[in-house]
Every structure is written in C-alpha cells, then in structure tokens.
Amino acid sequence: MNVQEHDMYASFKQKLFDWFLGEKDFSDLSRVMQAVIVLLKEEFKLLEVTFYLLNPLKKIFHPEATTNRSIQSNPERYGIPFDERLKKGLDEVLVTENGDGTKTVQFSLYFSEDSLGLIRFQFPEDWFIRDEFIGKIQKDFSKIFNKIRKISQILNEEKRYEQLHRAATKIHSSMNIDDVLEEIVRTLKEVYPSFTCHLFLSHDSSTHRDLPIKLLSYENEDEHMGAMQAYVTGQIQLEDSLASKKSIIYAPIKGAQGIYGVIEMIAPTIMVLPKSEIRFISLLANTAGSALENAKLYEQSKRLVADLQLINETIHHLNTNLRFQDALQFMVEKIKTSFAAEEVGFVMIQGNERKILPGSTPFFHSRDAKAYIDFVLHRIQCSRDTLFLGDAKINVQSGVVFRSLMAVPMMRGMMKGVAIVLHREAYHFSFDMFKLLQSLIHHSTLAFTNAVLREELERMVITDRLTNLYARHYLDERIKRSMEEDGLGTFILIDIDNFKKINDTYGHQIGDEIIIQVANIIKANIRENDIGARWGGEELAVYLPKVSLNAGISIANRLVQKVREQTNPPVTISCGVSYWKKNRSDSVKELFNRADEALYTAKRTGKNRVVVQEY
Missing domain, CATH: 3.30.450.40 (GAF domain)
Known part of the structure; x- marks a missing residue:
C-alpha cells in the first residue's frame, strides 16, 4: 500500500x-x-x-x-x-x-x-x-x-425478546381468552410481518373476534398433518416445500396441564428457518400456552361457579312442590336458555312404548322427531350410557337436520327415560355443556321422581282404589269450590239396579267387576274437567260444573243407555239429577239431598231411568 x-x-x-x-x-x-x-x-x-x-x-x-x-x-x-x-x-x-x-x-x-x-x-x-x-x-x-x-441480529433479537416480554406481560395480565388470543396474533404479526400466521384451536375454544383461527379436526388430518402432529406430540413440527417455496413451522401452545392449540407460521421465500427463529417461536408459543391456560382456568372456575349456581337454583325450584308437568316445562326452558338449544325433549320408556312428556318442545311431538328418538334409544343401551355428538349423521327423510346432539338417560326408581337436546349447527355444544347437562339431569331426575310420587300419592288419596274414580271427599270439595266460583252445575247420583241379586247370583268378585265396568263407562262419557266419583257401595256420582240441567239430563240418559248395552253380565242403572244456579240460596248438602230424592223416585218407579228433582 x-x-x-x-x-x-x-x-x-x-x-x-x-x-x-x-x-x-x-x-x-x-x-x-x-x-x-x-x-x-x-x-x-x-x-x-x-x-x-x-x-x-x-x-x-x-x-x-x-x-x-x-x-x-x-x-x-x-x-x-x-x-x-x-x-x-x-x-x-x-x-x-x-x-x-x-x-x-x-x-x-x-x-x-x-x-x-x-x-x-x-x-x-x-x-x-x-x-x-x-x-x-x-x-x-x-x-x-x-x-x-x-x-x-443481536439488536433484532433483543428487540424481539422485548416484544415477547411486553406481550407476555400483557397476556398474563388478562384473564379473557379472546384478549390473550388477540395479543398472541398481534405479537406474531409485529415480529414477523412478512409471515402468514394462523392459530389452530380445539373445538372447545371459541372466539367472537376476527382472528386467523382454524379448528383442529381429525377429519382434516391429512390437510393439516403438521398441526395435528404438533398438537398430539407437543413437539415443534417443520415443513419445507421446494414446490411452494416456503417453510412452515407448527409450534404447540403448551401449558402445564395440557396443549391448547398450535401456532402455524408460514415463511415465504425461506427454505429453512434458522434455529434462532425456531427457538423464539417456540418460546412465544409456550408463553402463549401458559397465559391461555391461566385464562382458561379462570374462565373455567367462573363457569363452574355459574354451573353450581344454575344446578342449585334449578333443583331448589324443582323441589318447591311443582306439578310434574310444570317441573318439566321449567326444566326445558332452563336447558334452552343455558345451552342456547333449539329443541329439548323428555322421552319416557314404558316397556316397548315411548311417551313424549308434556313440556317438551313442539318438535318432539312431530313425525320428524322419530328418527332422532330411534337413533338415541338405539345408541343408549343402559342407564350409564350417554350421547354427545358434534356432527351427528342421522338419516332424516325430510324436515330440519340437527347436527349437534346431547342425550342423557333419566333412570331412578319408576323414572325411566332420556333427555335429548338438539341444535342445527355442528359442534354447537361444548363438552363442558354436556357435563353440565349430565349433572342437571342427574340431580333433577330425583326431583322429577318426587313430583311423580307426590302426584301419585295425591291421586291415591283422592281416588277410589276399585274404580279409579275420584273419592267422595274430593267430589265434595270440587262441588263446594264450583258453587263459589261458577254460575251453575248439575249433579247426577247413580245406583246399579238389583246389585244384591248380582252378588248373590255371580259372587262378590263379579259384583266388583260390574262396578268397574260402570265406572269405566262413566269416565268414557264425561269431559276431562267433569268429576266422576264413587259415592259408596254400588252408588256412583257425576258432577258437571258449568253444565245446565238439560245438558245434564242428556248425559244421564246416555249413561243409562251405555250401561244397559255395554255391561257383561248386563245390568241397568237409575239416576237422580239435581242442579243449582247462582243467586239462589243453596248448598252442597241440599244439592245431594235433591239428587238422593230423585234417585229414590227412579228406583221406586221402575228403575233403569233418569229422574230430576227441581228446587
């Protein structure tokens, strides 16, 4: 030089x-x-x-x-x-x-x-x-x-780790899953602006924000093999493609208790990612996993508290002496609200028969429901079986197709059935929802059983054991209430003619069967809100609330005719009819006395007839 x-x-x-x-x-x-x-x-x-x-x-x-x-x-x-x-x-x-x-x-x-x-x-x-x-x-x-x-490189590395520290501080300060996911994506885009970023999450993770999220699914395993491998093994997976001129890294989002998803980073124009980049992405994924786990645990704890409150409130409400139908209706509404369900049905199994319980949503009373009920009952073979399907494949000829399905058996004492919850959207119900439904059904089944037993006990108290008609004291109470609330009513007192002769001829067992036959004819020929009762011995009674005297006489004549035609051995009956109207001085005792007098007249004047006793 x-x-x-x-x-x-x-x-x-x-x-x-x-x-x-x-x-x-x-x-x-x-x-x-x-x-x-x-x-x-x-x-x-x-x-x-x-x-x-x-x-x-x-x-x-x-x-x-x-x-x-x-x-x-x-x-x-x-x-x-x-x-x-x-x-x-x-x-x-x-x-x-x-x-x-x-x-x-x-x-x-x-x-x-x-x-x-x-x-x-x-x-x-x-x-x-x-x-x-x-x-x-x-x-x-x-x-x-x-x-x-x-x-x-050192400065860029330092800058990136500063970004990682800032991101870690921010995502760990939030207990909202959406906030954590959003910050993860923002940090990845900031550090790697030329890369394409996606988050693969399992079906139990959801967000309402516009984030680059894909669902992990075994159905698309071939399409996203690297992501599935990273999710299953918990190890980083690398894909280098000469044809597409890009590198892809799949980093598992790991926490202490599990793997919650996978970060996919697509690096254009880079054939092999440097080890430093792989380490950084791995560290970011682990930081994200820790934060996401904390947020999930926090939300899970909140959800568990809410679930316990829901179960508590529901069971408390069900145990407040509700009628069985009211309890079912309350339960259906609670499930629809809590799980955003579209259809909820309770199906009882009685031998080979199925009964759709009142309170179930209208769909379960339609023909289209049969395919779903058949499918569920076929899959549920015992009381411990449950069904949770995110994308049900059920052959339906017509009507709405429901893809999300949950089914939990109801088995306790006399209660044998299944609760079915449906939604048209696939994977609408999370597994946590399914576990909550199981708990709700398990606890409510006892309340339902108690309601059924309570109603059965009430029915036994107010029902005559032989005829299954109402008992005399219940008839008295209903007539008294009617005279306080209604404007008129008709009372029919019925006696089987020559009943002593039947007992003497055929025996007391046949006599009881005759009483049962007459009781069945009465039940078949009166309305649901009419009162058929056993008065005592071979005497029966019918009270018709809000029914005029002329209509009551017609019903009495029809009963006389039906008994004559349909009993075996054939018998006849006599009827005494009385009635009351509002604004007239009257009482239950006087109503009975008038009917008794009319019956006595019918027996004395030939039997097999109807006699009316006016005021």
Whole structure:
C-alpha cells in the first residue's frame, strides 16, 4: 500500500469509526449498509456503489443498498443471478471494463451458511488505486459486513425478546381468552410481518373476534398433518416445500396441564428457518400456552361457579312442590336458555312404548322427531350410557337436520327415560355443556321422581282404589269450590239396579267387576274437567260444573243407555239429577239431598231411568 492509498484508507477508517460511534440504531441492516457505501463512494471518489444480499431461494443477489438512483427506483430489475460462474469467482476480485471509460469492481463479502453479500462499484479508468488495495478493501469490508450483520441480529433479537416480554406481560395480565388470543396474533404479526400466521384451536375454544383461527379436526388430518402432529406430540413440527417455496413451522401452545392449540407460521421465500427463529417461536408459543391456560382456568372456575349456581337454583325450584308437568316445562326452558338449544325433549320408556312428556318442545311431538328418538334409544343401551355428538349423521327423510346432539338417560326408581337436546349447527355444544347437562339431569331426575310420587300419592288419596274414580271427599270439595266460583252445575247420583241379586247370583268378585265396568263407562262419557266419583257401595256420582240441567239430563240418559248395552253380565242403572244456579240460596248438602230424592223416585218407579228433582 503506497502513501496515497494509506492516507486515503486511514481517512476512510477514521470517518467510518466516527460514524460508527455516532450511529444509534444498527437493527436495520439495509439502512446501515447504505450509510457505509455512501461513505465508501465519497472517500474513494467512486462513481457508484451497490451492496447486494443473496436470496438463497431465488438464487439471486438482490440490491439492498445503492448510490445508483436507477437501481433504487427498480431494484428487482438489477438483481445478479447466482450462477455457477459467479460461485467459482466468489473468492476473487473481478474487474471489468465497461467500454465507456469506466470500470466495475465486484467482490464478495463474508460467506457463511445463511449470509452472503456482494459489493459492486464503478470508477474511472484513470483511477489511481491498485488491485492490491481493492483486495484490502474486500478483506476489511467482509469484516465490517460480518460485524454489522451480527450487531443487527443481536439488536433484532433483543428487540424481539422485548416484544415477547411486553406481550407476555400483557397476556398474563388478562384473564379473557379472546384478549390473550388477540395479543398472541398481534405479537406474531409485529415480529414477523412478512409471515402468514394462523392459530389452530380445539373445538372447545371459541372466539367472537376476527382472528386467523382454524379448528383442529381429525377429519382434516391429512390437510393439516403438521398441526395435528404438533398438537398430539407437543413437539415443534417443520415443513419445507421446494414446490411452494416456503417453510412452515407448527409450534404447540403448551401449558402445564395440557396443549391448547398450535401456532402455524408460514415463511415465504425461506427454505429453512434458522434455529434462532425456531427457538423464539417456540418460546412465544409456550408463553402463549401458559397465559391461555391461566385464562382458561379462570374462565373455567367462573363457569363452574355459574354451573353450581344454575344446578342449585334449578333443583331448589324443582323441589318447591311443582306439578310434574310444570317441573318439566321449567326444566326445558332452563336447558334452552343455558345451552342456547333449539329443541329439548323428555322421552319416557314404558316397556316397548315411548311417551313424549308434556313440556317438551313442539318438535318432539312431530313425525320428524322419530328418527332422532330411534337413533338415541338405539345408541343408549343402559342407564350409564350417554350421547354427545358434534356432527351427528342421522338419516332424516325430510324436515330440519340437527347436527349437534346431547342425550342423557333419566333412570331412578319408576323414572325411566332420556333427555335429548338438539341444535342445527355442528359442534354447537361444548363438552363442558354436556357435563353440565349430565349433572342437571342427574340431580333433577330425583326431583322429577318426587313430583311423580307426590302426584301419585295425591291421586291415591283422592281416588277410589276399585274404580279409579275420584273419592267422595274430593267430589265434595270440587262441588263446594264450583258453587263459589261458577254460575251453575248439575249433579247426577247413580245406583246399579238389583246389585244384591248380582252378588248373590255371580259372587262378590263379579259384583266388583260390574262396578268397574260402570265406572269405566262413566269416565268414557264425561269431559276431562267433569268429576266422576264413587259415592259408596254400588252408588256412583257425576258432577258437571258449568253444565245446565238439560245438558245434564242428556248425559244421564246416555249413561243409562251405555250401561244397559255395554255391561257383561248386563245390568241397568237409575239416576237422580239435581242442579243449582247462582243467586239462589243453596248448598252442597241440599244439592245431594235433591239428587238422593230423585234417585229414590227412579228406583221406586221402575228403575233403569233418569229422574230430576227441581228446587
């Protein structure tokens, strides 16, 4: 190196050192190298200088920094192919004459596994610097490039870990799952703006926000094999594709208690991700997993408290002496509200027969429900079987197709049946919902059984054991209430003619059967709100609330005719009819007395007839 070269190079190094001391941000490699090549151009009186970086996927040197405005405006046009000829000359300084009184110098900067640079500059033909001096520039620039690149990597690494720390602080401060997921996506996009990011989550995770989320499903296992492998094994999975010119990394979102999803990062134009990037993405995924687990545990605890409150309130309400139908209706509404269900049905199993309980939603009383009930009863073989389907495949000829299905058996004492909950949307019910439904049905079945037993006991108290008609005391109470609330009513007192002769002829067992036959005829010929009762012995009674005298006489005559025609051995009955109207002085006792007098007249005047006793 001669004196002139030495002085020029010393001046350049001094200015480079001053610039280095004054530079505050080395994270942007392109911007830093731009400053270096500008200094190089000015100090060595060059015409132009361009710094290139190798894109290994495209196999081309791309201009990263330049003093040439044409290259700056259209860098894609000025790429240098990384061909075999260039590979062989990487260790050499190439000097070519341009034919316009200028020369071009080209040499490589620091060759490594993942980084290769190239410097190209032009100078006049009368340039006084020798080739040996250019070799010195190449050697020192390789060192400069290598150090700047390392500083840039360290600073970028530090910046990313600062971002990771900030993201970790933010997501760990939130107990909202949606907030955690949103912050994970935001951090990934901030750190890797050129990458495509997706979160694969299981079906029990949902969000209402517009995030790049996909559902993990074994049905699409072939399409997302890497994601499924990462989810199942808990290990990072890598996919490098020459055909699509991209790298994909699948990082499991792991917590202490499980794996909650997978981060998918698609890196365009990168064939192999550096180990440092893999470590960072893995660390971010683990941080996300920890935060997501905390948020899930918090929401799970809140949900468990809410579930316990729901079970508590429901069972407390069911145990407040509700009628069985009212209890079922309350339960159906509670399930529809709590699970956002579309259809809820309770099916009782009595031998080979099924009975849709009142209170079930209208769908279960339609023909379309049969396919779902058949499917459930076929799948549930014993009291411990349950059914939870996210995408049910049930053959339905017509009507609405329900894809989400939950079914829980109701088995306790005399209660044998199943509760079925449906929704048209696939995977509408979460597994937590299913567990809550199981708990609700398990606890409510006892309340339902108690309601049935209570109603059965009440029925036994107010029902005659032989005839299944109402008992005398219940008849008295209903007539008294009717005389307080209604405007009129008709009472029919019935006696089986010659009943003693039947007992003497056929025996008391046949006599009881005759009473049962007559009672059944009465039940078949009166309305649901009419009161058929056993008065005592072979005497029966019917009270018709809000029924006029003429209508009551017609009913009494029909009963006389039906008994005569339908009993075996054949018998006849006599009827005494009385009635009352509002605004007339009357009582239950007087109503009975008038009917009794009319019955006595019917028996005395030939039997098998109806007699009316007026006021």
